[in-house]
Amino acid sequence: MQVLVIGAGVIGLAVGRAAARRGHDVVIAEAAEAIGTGISSRNSEVIHAGMYYPSGSVRARHCVAGRRLLYAYCAEHGVPHRKCGKLIVATSDAELAKIETIAAQGRANDVEGLELIEASEAQALEPALSCIGALKSPETGIIDGHAYMLALRGDLEDAGGAIAFNAPVTRAGRKGSQWTVLFGGKDGGEFEFDAIVNCAGLGAQAVARSIADYPESRVPRLVLAKGNYFSCAGKPAFSRLIYPTPVDGGLGVHVTLDLNGRMRFGPDVEWIAHEGYTVDPARSDSFYARIRAYWPGLPDGALTPDYCGIRPKLTGPGEPAADFLIDAPAEHGLPRLVQMFGIESPGLTSSLSLAEEVASYLVD
Numbered sequence: 001m002q003v004l005v006i007g008a009g010v011i012g013l014a015v016g017r018a019a020a021r022r023g024h025d026v027v028i029a030e031a032a033e034a035i036g037t038g039i040s041s042r043n044s045e046v047i048h049a050g051m052y053y054p055s056g057s058v059r060a061r062h063c064v065a066g067r068r069l070l071y072a073y074c075a076e077h078g079v080p081h082r083k084c085g086k087l088i089v090a091t092s093d094a095e096l097a098k099i100e101t102i103a104a105q106g107r108a109n110d111v112e113g114l115e116l117i118e119a120s121e122a123q124a125l126e127p128a129l130s131c132i133g134a135l136k137s138p139e140t141g142i143i144d145g146h147a148y149m150l151a152l153r154g155d156l157e158d159a160g161g162a163i164a165f166n167a168p169v170t171r172a173g174r175k176g177s178q179w180t181v182l183f184g185g186k187d188g189g190e191f192e193f194d195a196i197v198n199c200a201g202l203g204a205q206a207v208a209r210s211i212a213d214y215p216e217s218r219v220p221r222l223v224l225a226k227g228n229y230f231s232c233a234g235k236p237a238f239s240r241l242i243y244p245t246p247v248d249g250g251l252g253v254h255v256t257l258d259l260n261g262r263m264r265f266g267p268d269v270e271w272i273a274h275e276g277y278t279v280d281p282a283r284s285d286s287f288y289a290r291i292r293a294y295w296p297g298l299p300d301g302a303l304t305p306d307y308c309g310i311r312p313k314l315t316g317p318g319e320p321a322a323d324f325l326i327d328a329p330a331e332h333g334l335p336r337l338v339q340m341f342g343i344e345s346p347g348l349t350s351s352l353s354l355a356e357e358v359a360s361y362l363v364d
């Protein structure tokens, strides 16, 4: 089958790889000039264990399965990563109850090794930490997201797939048993494919609207939730990831570590109307307050605006978090079309597992 994957972020690359390895002839069309320039290069690069998501949700299933696949993939392909573990910390009685709920949800989701620990044990692990108890997650880790995407690209190309850059998809529709797709860009034009997978991230809704016959009523709302990061000068105060309890729309301003030994804080949740990537330095005020709840030693003036990413959410402030949405032919009735919406966190962790599910829908 000739398969068009739209978007060369981590999801499109993983889907393209999985489809090519099943013997399909795969082209990934990417509007930008390189892989991973969208959400996939603006995240925390955390391999999530999978304890936050409701039982039976798409996110719970793919985060846990994807995490296991991802560690094996990194080991096999030499992708830099570190299973550094994480602590979710409680600083009040209400938060203690929250981490107990997260621990129970994690066990229900089949997350290995979760352990509720006393403050003294948490402080023995991380002396700079202030808390009254913590949930220890040994399976959480960090990854070099770009090296991972390069490895996926290599696999795709080894299996005969290709990426077309500067190739924005502008319109698609059925013609006989084929999909006809119109591309913009300087080498644009009309081409035919047997199947289409929409992995366009923040552009997924626009792409879905450009596909004739796909009902407008099926295109979910796109809600933008920016996550800002601040870097922290000096030697990291922690050796594991430290998370507060989750907040509306995100996991809370946490300590992220990268593989180069740098420490940063974020992402917060800033609901925005239009895409934009500047980090407002004034947001650091709220960061200091939130971080000092678990790290009182954060020095004044240590935080510097770093980067930000935008979550492609399907629900807004105060509403229950939406699940990943995979709209497949069995649901919408159009042959060989798969649309992916709302692939926010933990999309990076889930990518290999999500890709297997999507590739399984590429049948006649």
Ligand SMILES: Cc1cc2nc3c(=O)[nH]c(=O)nc-3n(C[C@H](O)[C@H](O)[C@H](O)COP(=O)(O)OP(=O)(O)OC[C@H]3O[C@@H](n4cnc5c(N)ncnc54)[C@H](O)[C@@H]3O)c2cc1C
Residues within 6 Å of the ligand: 006, 007, 008, 009, 010, 011, 012, 013, 029, 030, 031, 032, 035, 036, 037, 038, 039, 040, 041, 042, 043, 044, 045, 046, 047, 048, 167, 168, 169, 170, 199, 200, 201, 202, 203, 204, 207, 226, 227, 267, 308, 309, 310, 311, 312, 343, 344, 345, 346, 347, 348, 349, 350
């Ligand atoms: C702040 C933040 C922190 C996160 N932290 C983590 C984390 O620690 N761990 C984790 O597992 N996940 C995390 N995530 C989630 C993860 O980053 C995403 O789920 C993942 O990167 C989504 O990848 P994608 O391929 O769907 O989107 P993208 O990477 O955005 O790729 C989509 C691509 O489609 C292209 N495109 C758009 N429209 C068109 C068109 N018409 N034609 C052709 N191409 C088009 C775009 O140019 C883009 O390259 C985080 C997300 C955010 C925002």
